[in-house]
Amino acid sequence: MSLPPRARQLGVVGCHACGLVCEDKLDETGHADCPRCGAALHRRRPDSLARAGAFLLAGMIFYIPANMLPVMYTSLLGSGSDNTILRGVVEFWKAGSYGIALVIFTASVAVPCTKFLVLGLLLATCRRRSRWARRERARLYRLVEFVGYWSMLDVLVVAIVAALVKFQALSDIEPRLGILFFGMVVILTMLSALSFDPRLIWDGDDTNR
Template identity: 45%
Template sequence: MSDDAPISAAEAGLMACGHCGQIMEHRDGPIACPRCGGSVRPRKPASLSRTWALLLTAIILYVPANLLPIMETSSLLVTSRDTIIGGVVYFWHSGSPGLAALIFSVSILVPVLKMCILAILALTVQFGWPLDRRQCITLFHVIEFVGRWSMLDVFVVALMVGLVRFKGLAVIEAGPGAIAFGLVVALTMLATHSFDPRLIWDSPRRALG
């Protein structure tokens, strides 16, 4: 490392209060901020293990979320139970390709990419993969931003239910897959919140400690 290479606050022996921004000497255990009295920790406790636990649970639940029906549609002629993919196909053939594409993006594409990116970041921290740290931080900010829109598909389906009922075309009810998918969304949000991005700048030994 060159002499002018940037170093982290931990490497400089410093840490900041997350409540008021007070800079103080780095310590391993939690301490009280001398300015505001808030609890200060150098890193989120058990960040990596909690992230893995939440992420793996979300990955497991994503299987029934896709296999179980997320939507039950009843009309005068037929009654169908559709999975996420089946729902996308239903809206596509019912003349709403834009809505079908939106549901596919927020219900399948985005959750898979989010879980993959978070897994890559966790593996990078755990095994010290030689990835560009600035790019890793950018990826974390991306999934953090996407997490704010994680429930968009729920609102879209609710809106479509109201629209279909208003037109008197059919009755749409949420299926058991919707519960599993809602848990997946919640768990990925919690996993992202549990992950401490500062670990990306630490050495593997310190990140695990």
């Protein structure tokens, strides 16, 4: 089966906001707006690799304090304790709540680590203009886009639990600094995925770039 032509070969560019296919005059004008919706037209997301790499690196750095620092302080009948994300998972597992332990582990450890690995792999292979496993890499990117925001789960759980458990002397739950770092990790990796341009996966053949 012959593959479809690419926008660059036909001299057209697609608007990222409304999808309209426009004639590519970016070489002459330098800057052009979509005639239908007014968004700026780009052949590729600007500075894709640099931006995605910077957001990814920042996210990985923040992931360390997110796991080391407590995310929540629980006091029950006078005795208080700080909880990290992982300790919460372990406690659920020991208490026999395997399902809930798995949900939290998936959202707070498996998903962020998968994102680091996948985005790192995509950035490294695209920088080398690799032609290796392009369909699979395109799938990986869509997977990261799809699962990325579920990591916000932990932040929400802490928020809801902290809002509910307010019984002065009896019991109290407060958010702690770790959850700020964790939320930042989720936002930064989402920004990284949004800055990365999946079209770069397919740009390996173009020699005129």
